[in-house]
Amino acid sequence: MKNNYIKATLLSSTLLFGSVAQAALVDLSTWESNGQGTWTVQSGNDSVIQTFNGVPGVFFENGNNARGTAISGEITVKTTSDDDFIGFVLGYQNNELHSASADYWLIDWKQNDQTYPGLGSSLDGLSLSHVVDGSAESSFWAHTAGAVNEVARANNLGSTGWVDNTTYSFDIVHTPSLIQVKVDGVVELSVSNIDAGVAEFSDGAYGFYNYSQLNVEYAGITDRVIVQPPIPSVPEPSTLAIFALGFAGLLTRKLTK
Numbered sequence: 001m002k003n004n005y006i007k008a009t010l011l012s013s014t015l016l017f018g019s020v021a022q023a024a025l026v027d028l029s030t031w032e033s034n035g036q037g038t039w040t041v042q043s044g045n046d047s048v049i050q051t052f053n054g055v056p057g058v059f060f061e062n063g064n065n066a067r068g069t070a071i072s073g074e075i076t077v078k079t080t081s082d083d084d085f086i087g088f089v090l091g092y093q094n095n096e097l098h099s100a101s102a103d104y105w106l107i108d109w110k111q112n113d114q115t116y117p118g119l120g121s122s123l124d125g126l127s128l129s130h131v132v133d134g135s136a137e138s139s140f141w142a143h144t145a146g147a148v149n150e151v152a153r154a155n156n157l158g159s160t161g162w163v164d165n166t167t168y169s170f171d172i173v174h175t176p177s178l179i180q181v182k183v184d185g186v187v188e189l190s191v192s193n194i195d196a197g198v199a200e201f202s203d204g205a206y207g208f209y210n211y212s213q214l215n216v217e218y219a220g221i222t223d224r225v226i227v228q229p230p231i232p233s234v235p236e237p238s239t240l241a242i243f244a245l246g247f248a249g250l251l252t253r254k255l256t257k
Contacts, residue, residue: 060207
């Protein structure tokens with residue numbers, strides 16, 4: 001356990017002080033949707049607006065295994081109508097949204113607390129959840145344990161909703177051992193695989209997520225590959241080294257008598 005902690009600390013330091021490849025604008029024109037949603041790619045192909053108010057939907061690049069990527073851009077709810085969920089998915093595979101055997105990560109942000117008949121209660125704020133069973137809509141609404149397992153709430157925005165007609169910048173890092181989310185340059189979520197209780201964060205596409213919220217724009221999307229130097233191992237003391245230290249101690253005691 002101690003070695004795992006040290007390795008996780010070294011990885012976090014590597015990501016903070018390491019380098020990334022040059023950012024490139026993402027062409028959204030070939031992306032696809034799962035679930036419900038009306039996703040309209042805008043001129044330039046690096047932004048999209050979702051205009052449908054309904055059950056959960058995602059927009060993603062099918063077949064893209066993007067773990068080891070940093071993603072940036074802006075998100076804006078361009079209406080004063082409704083107060084529901086916006087966000088992102090990470091490590092997502094095609095048709096996994098409502099799968100009973102899902103394995104992807106959900107970053108969602110709700111504007112207001114709300115209780116809805118048949119769905120339960122949802123909380124305002126930004127959070128990270130592990131989706132392992134997406135078959136019930138209520139699991140996304142209430143973050144039901146055993147299906148949409150909430151693992152962390154944001155440092156500052158954990159109980160603060162997004163604001164209408166306000167543009168937020170986002171920066172997301174997704175590696176096998178770290179998911180980190182910045183909003184307007186401030187780290188809101190930084191969760192290791194150890195903290196999340198998994199061997200590693202799943203690989204797959206990143207994408208955009210909407211649930212019962214219309215007129216949401218994701219704009220200026222860029223991504224870049226994280227360049228990580230090898231993480232040094234933490235060696236265990238060898239039997240020979242322990243023996244040598246013990247022999248040196250005995251020799252020192254003999255010479256000082």
